[in-house]
Each structure stands twice: as C-alpha cells, then as structure tokens.
Amino acid sequence: MGKLVFGAIIIIAVIVIGRRLYIHLHNNAQDPTRLSVLVVDKKTREFMGQTYKQQTEMPPPRVNYYVTFRPLNSHDEREFQVDAFLYEQLTPEQTGILIFQGTRFIEFEAQP
Template sequence: MDRFVLWGIIIIAFVVVGQRLYRHFYDHIQPEHSLKVVITGKRIQEFMGRTPKEETELPPPRRQFYVSFSPRHEQEREFQVSEHLYEQLILNSSGTLVFRGRRFIAFEPDDISLDSD
C-alpha cells in the first residue's frame, strides 16, 4: 500500500512539473501580440505563509497582483503583473497591451497631453 501512495505522489509531481514546463515553453515560442485595450479591473491575491509552532507571529502574506484588460470585441484577459506596475496602472485607462501566449510583456498607455499651469 505504501508503494502505491509513493508512486501516486511521484506521478502527480511529474504531471505538475510537466504542465508548468509545457506552459513556459509554449508561451516562449508564441509570437508577441499587441492589442488596443482598456484596463477594466485590478485585484490582489494573498497567500498566508506557514509558521513553526514555536513562533507566535504570522509572517507577512505573499501577494500576487493581477490586472484585467478588455480589448474591443474580444474576451477580457487577465495577467499577473509586478507590484510596481500594478500601482502605476489606472482603471479605465486605455493603451496597447503587449503579450506572448499567456505571459504579460508590457502595457503602453495612450499619450495624454498634460496642461502645464
């Protein structure tokens, strides 16, 4: 029985690693695409860390930042971005989204003329 559990864990590990490698190489061979989009949403996903039983304080949560882009006449797309970029992007702003497969490359906002007072 223990051998079946061990082999089950090994098989699951290979499947998970295989899927991640496939996604990485699949995204790598895809051509870059550019789309005119509007930023339609932003969200933060937090993951709590584990602590040893002796420690009483929880570690700070790990955070991932996501931004949703909506091109005209196409399905909305969501990409994980850095915290720095997440803070810079403004909802409902328009620009050009550059991506490769499922991987975010860049967002180039439309030029906005600034009035100098």
C-alpha cells in the same frame, strides 16, 4: 501502502512539472502580440505564509497582483499577473498597448 503513496506523489509531481513545462514552451512558441486595450479591473490575491512551531507571529501574506484588460475592438477580456509597481501605476478605464506572448504578460505601454 507506503509505495502506493510514494508512487502517487511522483505521478502528481510529474504531471505538475510537465504542465508547467508545456505552458512555458507553448508561450515561447507564440509571437508577441500587441493590442490596444482598456484596463477593466484590478485585484489582489493573498496567500498566508507557513508558520513553524518556534514562530510566535504569523508571517506577512504573499500578495499576487492581477489586472484585467479588454481589447478596444472586442469584448474578450484577458487577465494577467503583474508586478506590484505596475499594479499601483494602472487605473481602471486607462488605455494603452498590451504586449503579451501566449499567456505570459510582457508589458503595458500607457497612452497619454
């Protein structure tokens, strides 16, 4: 039973690492794309940290920031994870140039 569980853990680890490596290599193979876009939505996702027996307080949650963009000439929306600074700077209905590579967010250049 122990060998079966260990084997399953190894297989899952190989699949997860292989998928991440594939996505990384796929993104690197793509040319950077520039699109004129509209900021459609902003949202956050919180994840609670792990506690240990010695801790008496909950650690602060980890927060991921996401922004949804829509190209000005189409209705295909794309959501990217961004850093907290950019998240705070963007507002819905703002326009600009989105630069991305595959599924990787690179930059957003706001239009005045």
